[in-house]
Amino acid sequence: MTGLSAKAVWQDAGRRFALTGKGYRIMRPLCFVLMPFGRKPAAGGVMVDFDAIYGTLIRPAIIDAGLEPLRADEEMAGGIIHKPMFERLILCEYAVADLTTANANVFYELGLRHAVRRAATVLVFADGTGQLPFDVASLRGLPYSLGADGTPGAPDGDRKALAGRLRAARNERTDSPVFQLVEDFPDVQRQKTDVFRDRVRYSNRVKQDLARARKAGVDGVRSVAAGLGDxxxxxxxxxxxxxxxxxxxGAWDEMIALVDRMAPPLAATVMVQEQLGLALNRAGHGDRAERVLADLIDRRGPSSETCGILGRIYKDRWRQAVWEGESVLARGLLKKAVRAYLDGFETDWRDAYPGVNAITLMEICDPPDPRGRQLIPIVAYAVKRRMDRGHSDYWDHATLLELAVVGRDRAAAEAAAADALAAVREPWEPETTASNLALIADARARRGEALGWAAGIESLLLKRAGVQD
Known part of the structure; x- marks a missing residue:
């Protein structure tokens, strides 16, 4: 026994006790909950009821784990609002952070928590509500099910899983990426800061070298890579x-090999796994590419990018089946490609990429899928909103070009083509768009329709790609 403090709290054998009017009671370790309040929108248009998530899932799980839950709105304190918040983040033995919707306040608080607490911070997120941001995507988060009304979809099972994760956290030596990755943190000496400064300069130089190497092609990038070391x-x-x-x-084999050499946390990120799927497909390993992306969807839920790349895999298989004269197989694969692209667009209507690909393939169907015409104004609105925010690139103009060709709007197509040709960054970009225009032209030719002006735009794109003189 260590004796009674001024606050009538004492400790024995690792347990804390408090003096109450009825005698002493065991004080459970505190678990602070970092999460939004009320109802907030998530990707895909779902409204998440965070108060219900806390009340029926997170709070009971914390209690089941033998801890005392504490949420910011449960205890009001006077003075500057940040002081009690900082105290809880720093002093609470445990914490649960709900990363659903990538709430800015939650991420700020999580960053502070990771900087001051080596371990016992558990991350959760609603499954199927979009990807986690890159900086936390590699951390070991626990997904929970969400019902159609935004409340817990499987509260019993998810509560049990979270309670188990909190109990396991007692034995975790380190779960903060700051303490894991920065040697001797927080005792960082001046020599290490000098090394860091040198590495920043080195990194900027490498990025500049790679920018120049991309213009020189595959051999240029390989040359830079050879000098990077481990x-x-x-x-x-x-x-x-x-x-x-x-x-x-287009160095697909090098992309695949590089993933095997990456640090496991980086290799496991959504972005790397998505691009690995793309590279595998381009390198002719479509089956493995499909497995990588299907596994990613199972673990992290669908996203516009993941589903879009999966749609490209089915699209390539469809083209191969057409080439080999397998007409029945081709029809099935075309449907799978359309479904994958639609799933991607419905996951995030702000991303026009899977939407325009779905529309293009719907136009190729025999007969054309009428849903494509209904989607044209929706996809056009999505890309124009992005452009209005000042974030336009080649693909935005190319999207408007494809939509105009599908809609038989020559003036809009020629205007979008001019903007797209001026925004080309890599040769494969206009080549991809030209390939899509060729698919539309072939499908319409089979139906007895020809758009000569669209063929002219296709030729300009191929010329810009260096494929045609």
Whole structure:
């Protein structure tokens, strides 16, 4: 026994006790909950009822784990609002952070928590409500089911899983990425800061070298990569830049090999796994690519990008079946491709990429799928909203071009083509768009319709790609 403090709290054998009017009671370790309040929208249009999530899932799980739940709105304190918040983040033995909707306040609080607490921070998120941001995607989060009304979909099972994770956290030595990755943190000496400063300069130089190498093609990127040394020793930004540089020059085998050399947390991120699926498909390993993306959807839920790449896999298989004269198989694969692209667009209507691909393939169907015409204004609105925010790139203009060709709007198609040609970054971009226009032209030719002006745009794109003189 350590004796009675001024606050009538004493400790014995690792347990804390408090003096009450009825005698002493065991004080459970505190578990602070970082999460939004009320109802908030998530990806896919779902309204998440966070108060219900807390009341029927998180709070009971914390109690089941033998802890005392504490949420910011459960105890009001005077003075500056940040002081009690900081105290709870710093002093509570445990914490649960709900990362659903990527709420800015929650992420700020999580960053502080990871900076001051080595362990006992458990992350949760609603399954199927979009991807976690890149910086936390590699952390071991626990998904929970969400019902159609935004409340817990499987409260009993998820409560049991969260309680188990909290009990396991007692034995976790480190779960903060800051303490895991920064040696001797927080005792960082001046020498280490100097090394960090040198590495930042080195990283910026490598990124500049890669930017120049991409213009030189595959051999240029390979030359830079050969001088980088051990991939495990490089910062993630450089590795990702190299990974995407290989993609820019079509070095699919190098992309695949690089994933095997990455640090496991980086290799497991959604972005890397999605691009691995793309590279595998381009390298002719469609079955493995499909498995990678299907596994990603099972673990992290569908997203516009994941489903879009999966749609491309089915689209390529459809083209191969057409080439081989397998007409029945081709029809089935075309339907699967349309479904995958539609799933991606319905996951996030702000992303026009899967939407325009679904529309293009619907136009190719025999007869054309009428849903495509209904989607045209929705996809056009999505891409124009993005452009209005000042984030336009080649694919935005290319999307408007494809939509105009499907809609037989020559003036709009020629205007979008001019903007797209001026925004080309990599040769494969206009080549991809030209390929889609060729598919539309072939389908219409089979139906006895010809759009000569669209063929002219296709030729300009191929010329810009360096495929046609």
């Amino acid at each position: 991939i495990d020793e490089l910062e993630s930004g450089v590795v990702v830049d190299l990974f995407l540089s290989y993609r820019a020059v």
